[in-house]
Amino acid sequence: MNDDELARRLHSGTLRLLRRLRTADGSAPVSPARLSLLSILVFAGPRTVGELARLEQVSQPTISNLVAALEAEGLVRRVADPDDGRRREIRATPAGRRLLHAAREERERLLLGLLAPLGERDRKTLARATEILEAMIGG
Amino acid sequence: MNDDELARRLHSGTLRLLRRLRTADGSAPVSPARLSLLSILVFAGPRTVGELARLEQVSQPTISNLVAALEAEGLVRRVADPDDGRRREIRATPAGRRLLHAAREERERLLLGLLAPLGERDRKTLARATEILEAMIGG
DNA sequence: CAATTTGCATAGCCAAGCTATCCTTCTTCC
């Protein structure tokens, strides 16, 4: 497989994996982008909108919108910074934590289903490839 | 890396790779979904809307919309099937082929840039992982 | 020939990106 073909197939493969995952959160009605944000807030702790934008490598308004949606659903809340009136810390609520964990279980079941037919070798290859990918894109 | 962690990192890694690629077609103003369709039509030949939906694993109306957009831009055309009045073959136009190749060069440059720092081993790992991914999702 | 199936289009919705712009609050510097 040359680089050109690798590029094409990597692109289409990742596209389809994400499409598959997107439609897979049956019981947890929260989309991947929101889940990803929530996951940062739960596992890495509170962050501001700007920090989230940098972490997710998207624009600041995109995060603002996601946060607004999550807040409307009671999954996060904005907390004013007493020392800097411009900053607002975004925190996951207990409901947000519960939902995240439920969604992770859901997704885990799905991914376990996909990973199950693979052998140990293939799983290791995927794990290594994931690390390479992260390094490539600065993760 | 256990399966759960693999799932999470694979998910976030692919998300970010796609976001990166999405914003990278500076000179070729055509989005990834459209590019992907065009690429099928150019490399695999004419296909109907239904066939494209199955190949891309999305709903039929999604393809109808994409095709309509591509047609409006003169990149594909619909050709009625003389033997079956329901079917319409979607074909890339010369302009579509030109644009696809230009975009591929653009993207190739980007991906070569990302792949360049990798050694032969890493590239092989990515290639193998791509094949595993394709098998996982039925590609 | 009527009923069903098939292929596609349309309507209408939503999520998640983006840029441009505005408001508020800090910081800086004279």
Added chain:
DNA sequence: GGAAGAAGGATAGCTTGGCTATGCAAATTG
């Protein structure tokens, strides 16, 4: 200390790419 600039965040308005539900015409089948 006040004006100017910088920084954080929100809002407006747009685009893309998904979806379901539905309609319609052509083909197939009983």
